[in-house]
Amino acid sequence: MTGVNIHGIxxxxxxxxxxxxxxxxxxxxxxxxxxxxxxxxxxxxxxAHIKPIHDIAYGSFIVPGLIMLSLLTQSVANASIxxxxxxxxxxxxxxxxxxxxxxxxxxxxxxxxxxxxxxIGLIILATSVLFVPLRVDHPLAxxxxxxxxxxxxxxxxFIIGIWAKGxxxxxxxxxxxxxxxxxxxxxxxxxxxxxxxWHTVSLFNPVAYLISGFRWAFFGDVGDIDVRWSLGFTTGFxxxxxxxxxxxxRTGYRLKS
Amino acid sequence: xxxxxxxxxxxxxxxxxxxxxDHVDLEIRRGEIFALLGPNGAGKTTLISIICxxxxxxxxxxxxxxxxxxxxxxxARSKIGLVPQEIxxxxxxxxxxxxxxxxxxxxxxxxxxxxxxxxxxxxxxxxRKAQIRELSGGMKRRVLxxxxxxHEPDILFLDEPTAGVDVSLRRDMWKMIGGLRxxxxxxxxxxxxxxxAEEMADRVGVINKGQLLLVExxxxxxxKLGKRELDLxxxxxxxxxxxxxxxxxxxxxxxxxRLRYTFDAQAERTGIPSLLRKLAELGIGxxxxxxxxxxxxxxxxxxxxxKDEETVA
Ligand SMILES: Nc1ncnc2c1ncn2[C@@H]1O[C@H](COP(=O)(O)OP(=O)(O)O)[C@@H](O)[C@H]1O
Ligand SMILES: [Mg+2]
Numbered sequence: 001m002t003g004v005n006i007h008g009i010x011x012x013x014x015x016x017x018x019x020x021x022x023x024x025x026x027x028x029x030x031x032x033x034x035x036x037x038x039x040x041x042x043x044x045x046x047x048a049h050i051k052p053i054h055d056i057a058y059g060s061f062i063v064p065g066l067i068m069l070s071l072l073t074q075s076v077a078n079a080s081i082x083x084x085x086x087x088x089x090x091x092x093x094x095x096x097x098x099x100x101x102x103x104x105x106x107x108x109x110x111x112x113x114x115x116x117x118x119x120i121g122l123i124i125l126a127t128s129v130l131f132v133p134l135r136v137d138h139p140l141a142x143x144x145x146x147x148x149x150x151x152x153x154x155x156x157x158f159i160i161g162i163w164a165k166g167x168x169x170x171x172x173x174x175x176x177x178x179x180x181x182x183x184x185x186x187x188x189x190x191x192x193x194x195x196x197x198w199h200t201v202s203l204f205n206p207v208a209y210l211i212s213g214f215r216w217a218f219f220g221d222v223g224d225i226d227v228r229w230s231l232g233f234t235t236g237f238x239x240x241x242x243x244x245x246x247x248x249x250r251t252g253y254r255l256k257s
Numbered sequence: 258x259x260x261x262x263x264x265x266x267x268x269x270x271x272x273x274x275x276x277x278x279d280h281v282d283l284e285i286r287r288g289e290i291f292a293l294l295g296p297n298g299a300g301k302t303t304l305i306s307i308i309c310x311x312x313x314x315x316x317x318x319x320x321x322x323x324x325x326x327x328x329x330x331x332x333a334r335s336k337i338g339l340v341p342q343e344i345x346x347x348x349x350x351x352x353x354x355x356x357x358x359x360x361x362x363x364x365x366x367x368x369x370x371x372x373x374x375x376x377x378x379x380x381x382x383x384x385r386k387a388q389i390r391e392l393s394g395g396m397k398r399r400v401l402x403x404x405x406x407x408h409e410p411d412i413l414f415l416d417e418p419t420a421g422v423d424v425s426l427r428r429d430m431w432k433m434i435g436g437l438r439x440x441x442x443x444x445x446x447x448x449x450x451x452x453x454a455e456e457m458a459d460r461v462g463v464i465n466k467g468q469l470l471l472v473e474x475x476x477x478x479x480x481k482l483g484k485r486e487l488d489l490x491x492x493x494x495x496x497x498x499x500x501x502x503x504x505x506x507x508x509x510x511x512x513x514x515r516l517r518y519t520f521d522a523q524a525e526r527t528g529i530p531s532l533l534r535k536l537a538e539l540g541i542g543x544x545x546x547x548x549x550x551x552x553x554x555x556x557x558x559x560x561x562x563x564k565d566e567e568t569v570a
Contacts, residue, residue, distance in 0.1 A: 005331070005364045007360075007362075007365060007366055008363070008364055010361055011357070011358045011359075011360075011361025012362070014358075014361075015347075015350075015358050018350075018354065019349070022349060086347075089345055089346075089347065089348070090341075090343055090345030091345050091347055093306075093309075093339070093341055093345060094339075094359065094362065095362070096309075096310055096311045097309040097310050097311055097337065097339050098334060098362040098364075099330065099331040099333075099334040099335040099364050100331075100364075101331070256312060256313050257272060257313075
């Protein structure tokens with residue numbers, strides 16, 4: 001066998017997608033229901049009493065942030081469980097003994113996790129149209145952010161899955177890091193609404209760059225941060241995760257004794 | 258005979274400081290059945306895991322059909338199938354899908370005819386749509402074997418294949434191993450059951466405390482180290498062994514009804530004629546006499562003990 005182990009990548013990808021389908025309810029329906037609740041409460045309920053932001057109805061303004069919230073949590077959750085589970089059950093022996101390279105392994109796992117995130121993101125987008133008026137000024141940029149973010153955070157999840165020694169650790173990062181960063185990163189308000197020093201502090205929140213960039217793709221220049229910064233940051237984070245994964249496999253960290 | 262696998266000076270010390278393998282050298286011949294025999298904790302699983310790329314060796318090299326297992330892992334690993342000691346398989350997959358998964362993972366395109374054959378050989382065909390968690394322990398083990406065979410390996414590793422396995426699976430497994438050997442597959446199995454090595458293997462390697470003590474043709478080994486036992490059923494039971502028989506180191510069995518003499522079948526003099534003469538002299542009569550070959554078990558115990566004595570000395 002020479003070249004790329006396409007069959008191997010495909011086997012992992014299919015396995016992971018089958019896992020998603022097996023738990024279709026949690027995988028797809030839960031995030032859709034949760035975000036619908038956000039739309040009803042914040043978009044239609046309270047949103048009606050909140051001033052439009054840059055002429056955008058509040059309910060519409062929060063759509064990009066809500067999609068990002070799901071994208072980040074779903075990507076991390078999926079990819080981390082995908083690789084953690086074989087470690088937990090011992091089936092990792094097969095992955096380690098197979099003629100499959102680290103890159104191929106990552107492509108399979110991260111590809112599947114990212115696919116699922118993108119699908120969920122698009123479903124939430126479609127759901128939001130049912131509740132609030134919406135426009136997408138830069139559809140290509142929107143797709144690009146959707147993809148980049150899903151891939152980058154699936155890689156991040158993959159790293160967490162390898163690092164985690166127990167199920168608690170799998171949940172720690174999403175609960176204690178991602179959710180706060182997303183809420184404080186301007187999902188529900190423009191950063192400029194915050195008084196100093198919190199506005200400046202927010203600019204150190206990496207997720208703020210993602211949300212701002214994604215919002216730009218929808219509504220144009222209403223964001224807190226220049227879109228080029230957002231794009232640069234997202235790409236940078238992707239490269240950082242790639243680097244960490246490369247190191248993990250080079251040293252066999254927590255995979256091999 | 259060409260080697261399909263060579264292990265050169267492989268050592269392993271785990272992070273915990275546990276030295277599991279100590280400069281192991283091993284050549285496996287193409288198409289043979291090799292049994293790696295050793296007590297629990299001897300380092301069998303560690304050795305297999307290193308060859309299969311699951312554990313990193315501390316030092317040494319491994320060639321799989323000429324490919325360096327560490328520098329060209331892809332070529333090396335695509336030739337190997339592994340049935341692990343523990344039952345570790347995704348419980349939520351169906352039998353069929355887990356086989357497809359394994360085959361794909363090892364870089365092989367779909368081949369339904371082959372998978373059907375494997376499933377039928379292991380009596381899993383009827384269960385192919387079942388989720389693995391619904392299967393019994395024995396069935397799960399069959400699935401593990403089927404997974405390893407799904408990608409048509411040249412070398413098959415079976416780590417303690419019959420530990421806790423029922424009779425029908427054991428029988429199917431021997432049949433399967435026989436069939437694989439006919440097709441030229443090289444098989445390496447580990448066991449701490451000597452009968453297993455005795456029954457199946459062409460050659461046997463004995464490992465203890467991380468050291469490979471010896472590698473021999475099974476028949477050679479039996480011949481070389483084969484002790485025989487001469488059992489004499491006495492006409493009248495003895496209370497104790499008379500002092501005149503000291504030089505034969507006899508043992509008294511069966512509440513004094515049987516005298517046992519252990520002798521080296523390869524020795525120039527077995528000591529049997531003189532023993533029989535002495536018995537006649539002492540007026541000890543016997544009704545029956547019987548000799549038996551010692552099992553690999555005895556050989557093994559003997560070897561390990563000898564090695565331990567050397568270490569102490
Ligand atoms: N992952 C590990 N970490 C530390 N020590 C280990 C590990 N795996 C095995 N060992 C130790 O290495 C030795 C050899 O174990 P193993 O290869 O499993 O033996 P066997 O398969 O012959 O029973 C034992 O002392 C065992 O405790
Ligand atoms: Mg073992």
